[in-house]
Amino acid sequence: MSSEAREWVWEHSSSRGAARLVLLSIADRVADEQCISWASLSSLAKRTRASVSTVREAVERLLLAGELEQLDDLVGPLRSTVYRMPLAAEAVARARREQQEADGDTAAAEEPAGPAKLRLSTLRRYGIGPREVPESPARVRKPAVPETGRSRRKPAPRRAGNRHRDIPATGTQNRSEPDVNRRYSSGGAAVLPAGEWQVDPACHTWARQHGHLDRLGEQGLQAADAKWRAHRAGHAPKPAAVWAADWRSWVAREHAPSRPGLYAVPGRNAAAPGGMTRAEAHAAALLAALDEPTGSEG
Template structure:
């Protein structure tokens, strides 16, 4: 699920009531930061615990408000509608306080009164006693460990990528509309390469090329894959000589043979 997409709903969405619950249910289904997910009405009814008519009305309201969009031409594995949360794209949730302080656990604790790198039993040091505390109880359970691992992976991925340059916004939007979600994990130089291809061939050509390599409902491909695919547009095959090129040579050969035959006929 995309925790960033859910955080956007909690902190930025203007939806209320059932519409807000429907938007949260769809955001919870987003597999990555492309903020695209399939969701059927039956599933939304089960997750929101609302009447079917209320869910349908909520989806219509979200579509009218622009916080939700249907990805045309794409369907889920059982024919579900594929939705896109356009305003949640690029949203990054703020780092929780426990993550900011967790860096203190990575080094030894300076404690001149003890040789061990831990405080005396019953005492806790660091900001609000958190820095040197060994997690116990519910926070040390497998769910909490998974949450910490997921957060660390997302933060590491963001640290190695550049924000999408504004020039690629139309391409990103056209790809999303065509049902081709892209993981934009590119450096600035690679994004400039994509922009050069857009200038050389146009957005429609890049989207058309990507559509030939996309299966409805497939997992989003990384932008580096599409950069290689689009690079083929610069390597169009050279034109081969056709019949028009060979025709003058054939005509001259036939004329020469005819002249030779006429000379033989005139000089027996």
């Protein structure tokens, strides 16, 4: 049944970005045709490679769009939150009625077209059941309706904490720019292989502002990136900031395809090559001192 819920997300959901990934992750745990699932924020963050705050915002958007409901009267395995995909449930029920009518089942046409009543007996086999202290009968969380008073949810034990400590509490995913190169680092101190480093929007902006994109062209920039990755494939892992400085230095020295004599040479001018900052120029000089390829060999 989870395959039908996932297919509905792919074909009919209006969600985008992190919200779409979150909805697909929830659909992956749908138990039956009622389209009820369960998940915690930390488990969704781990599965979607997003921060907890990004997942929380994505869930709020899905609730507002009506593609997701949070069933506060139910609790899932490990006291996880229980969700329902109402639009997917309606689509599954409609397809089921149409199939029964096509098979000649006249009783299917007499079934009500509205949402069916939840069958808790079938959900218990998946570890879903009523909360010990229900908030109110048949209550479904709707963020558009303001809530008052103190929450009556039973808090999680203090020792539980965050079960996935490697998931950041906050992040910049799905905001002004993607949060690349962070799943390997904490505070920018950890290291990663050159092949795993991604060209972030800051590097793209740098290449455009300093004329390297116009000088090399889009294909030339991609070729320079491929050469850089090939030469750095066997190098020891380094912090993302070091790889970014090295990549900029490589692009600044790269030959233009139609004008092979035009490239920057570190140390020729007083200013940093290719518009690099002083820290980037220092990192490039340290890498050059290790007799590493400069990018102009090929």
